[in-house]
Amino acid sequence: MPREHRILVTGASGFVGSWLLRELESQRLKHGQRLSVLTAGQSDASGWKTEITDRGQVANLVRECRPTAIVHLAAIAAPGDARKLPQRAWDVNLQGTMNLAYAAMEFAPEARFIFVGSSEAYGASFLDAAGEPIKEDAALKPMSVYGATKAAADVLVGQLAYDGLKAIRFRPFNHTGPGQAVDYVVPAFARQLAEIAAGKAEPRISVGNLSAFRDFLDVRDVVRAYAEAALGDRACAAFGKVFNLSSGRSVQIQSILDMLIELSEADVEIEVDPKRLRGPEIAIAAGDNKAAFDAFGWKPEIELRQTLSDVLQDWKIRIAS
Template identity: 55%
Template sequence: MDPQHRVLITGAGGFVGTLLVRHLEAIRGDGASSVAIYGAAEGEAFDISDSEAADRAVQAARPTAVVHLAAIAAPAEAHRSPRRAWEVNLYGAMNLAEAVLRHAPEARFINVGSSEAYGDSFLAVEGPISEAAPLQPTSVYGATKAAADLMIGQMAHERLKAVRFRPFNHTAPGQADTYVVSAFARQIAAIMAGDQEPVISVGNLDVDRDFLDARDVVRAYAAAALDPFAPTGPASVYNLASGKAWRIGDILAKLIELSGMGVEVRVDPDRLRPNLVPRAEGDARKVASDLGWRPEIAFEDTLRDVLDFWRGHG
């Protein structure tokens, strides 16, 4: 029997993609819904910046939904290789969306953007930012994500059944240590194991960021992909956020507290990034109203889980 849902995931082998595949497999396993997953098996990966490869993948999968995660996702990598970031993050999204309109025009197109697209808008807003705020990115990564977001929004006026997400910072066990929470946790785990002196070098700790557990985030992607009543179209754009900002220094302090260790924190001038937005937090009331999504995992539990992960993978 043909499965009820055929979900094509780009970036299925990445950190968030792996969590999404696991979540969809759990849905499939409980017998509540027939879900086929494409993009996660051996030989199913393809380069989205290759328009012909994207076309072939969509034609072969005949998806009922596409969750577009593939990207140059680390801001530092996008800064180092801006041309590649634009090729992947903007033109890759275009290749995929055009292929969907050609071969699977009824498929839902779940575009995963970023809160980094708001950029300077955070400076003009007190409190959590809504989806109505202008996109004013300040980084290469944010600019590529903002451009793709606007492009998919425009294509939604031309029959693309789009849902656009703007997730805020998220982490969970398994995230690379190029991201701040995982970087802190890896070093603390090494200190706990006696493999590192009890000293951590850090950059700017006096910035506030809205953090989520990535296991909560993928529930929103799955809901948008599988729920036939979830709205699509130009107005279907959603922040994924907790509405609460954590000071980066407080995250580090919490991880040190969880370790039970005495750790010296040293500021390394080479790690200080210029032009940081001092505070970024999101208003997620719209996604709660339209999709019934709210974060469920307390961030303190996320921090404990990430630290435990690195203790087992040191």
């Protein structure tokens, strides 16, 4: 009889969480697995309404769910939100992770603990890399509140792995896809272009810094890695380790915009909005993804142009409705 999987997903109602739930369901149908997906968050729609910063609620959650794997997505995920509400970001991103990890060790000691960190934790190490794809052994030198909270939680989970937590840590680079909020660069561009195409806005697009280079992924590729870590047989060899999720190459934000404009077939003016500028930024950020390939056979499959087309189409549908 196949093993029964009980996957607890925190932050399941968010952008990445919603795509992960689809991926897990796809895996269940594809492989005929005995799979239950349990969700937790602050939304009433969640299976368990849980405040991640409340240690007692989190302990009860894990005790009642009895998960075989936990995918921890709950976070203050937008860097701008973390900058505006630093105390909340530290409470959720660090204390919430601590609550969940200790609850897992006490009430579900055999469960895999999949921690979703961020490439933002590397921070100034990208400057040291001089544009080369960064590896997992690079120092964590965060330059933002969000990056610092993720780096701290990353270190915490890594330390608890020595105490027995069956932890797998991921550091995903920039990822986007249909459904992402406009706090992020690709949907911010796509929404404006969709409004222009629908005749609901002047043919003018407002942008921030277009000179930076970033490593972009499709969210659907990213959640495949999380699902593999939660369900796959190879994951046991990854306990205690950390993995970049990246394409291995950087793309200039200007190129992202140019491709979206081409896909939209719009004739637009581009204007820089000072409110969209974040101050000093890292010029180039890219990640080496060899470790994830070696451990899970994971690599990106969806081309950037397809991702951008899907995001733009999603916004056209939203604007039309």
